[in-house]
Amino acid sequence: MKIVLTGSLGHISKPLAEILVRQGHTVTVISSKQDKAKDINAIGAVPAIGSLEDPNFLAATFKGADAVYLMEPPGNFFDPNFDVHEHVAGLARNFVQAVQDSGVRRVVHLSSIGAHTDQYNGLLKFHYNVEKILGQLAAGVAISFMRPVGFYYNLLSFIPIIRSQGAIITNYGGDDPEPWVSPLDIAATIASTITQPFAGRTVQYIASDERSPNEVASILGAAIGRPDLKWVTIPDQQALDGMLAAGMNPSAARGLVEMNAGRRGGRLYEDYFSHRPVLGKVKMTEFANEFAAAYANANPQPASAH
Secondary structure, rough: OOOEEEEOOOOHHHHHHHEEEEOOOOEEEEEOOOHHHHHHHOOOOOOEOOOOOOHHHHHHHHHOOEEEEOOOOOOOOOOOOHHHHHHHHHHHHHHHHHHHHHHHHHOEOOOOOOOOOOOOOOOOHHHHHHHHOOOOOOOOOOEEEEEEEEEHHHHHHHHHHHHOOOOOEEEOOOOOOOEEEEEHHHHHHHHHHHHHOOOEEEEOOOOOOOEEEHHHHHHHHHHHOOOOOOOOOOOOHHHHHHHHHHHOHHHHOOOOHHHHHHHHHHHHHHHHHHOOOOOOOOOHHHHHHHHHHHHHOOOOOOOOOO
């Protein structure tokens, strides 16, 4: 098959490209950075250097593909003038135009937990909006919406506060199990879906493990040699004040606080638990090794909007 991937060599797109290349598919990887071309070539894929904001470039790249994988980078949450919802909606509209103009008939789209509703999901509402925009494509275009849950690597953003205050501190927590996912399991699921026939509009949740915040603190604490590590829940306003003090875009900060508030009581996860997937291979205890290495190096990665 000829398959085109957006997402450059990110957390999901790189392992996805590697899987598809090993399977013998012709894989094109879109990146906005020319210096990524050599790395894309190195894994056996074909680089296509251009912007997701250029629908003509996208259409030319998509042309002749059997399937495309689409994702929208959420952008810079620390730019005070950045409107994430309009930015992502614009990329989705570009995808619609490019798919229409190229004649592609099969699309796999990276959506998210929370995309089933326009309530209780805060920042994740942009995934709901994008699914609606892509849904405007002609009925003959098959779309499989992938809805991963909270990414393991978002937990790396807690490393500075663990070091400074000895706890994980945010505006949700407790003993209710929550789903978490590894990018490797997302990539494996997408690879399986994109290479198989599908029709119509389908939704698939992706998760690797289900652990409560308190369990997560216990697992990560053991991995970093802090068995007393606690997950501490603070009021929404206190969490918002902390994000704003760190320089986060006010709209993005409010969206993250609202998203986390939706986790309390499970409102964000209602549709997930009604359509529970088979859990993937990478468990929280395995991710804890990655967390411990990052903790030792004090080099956390930025959180995404998942």
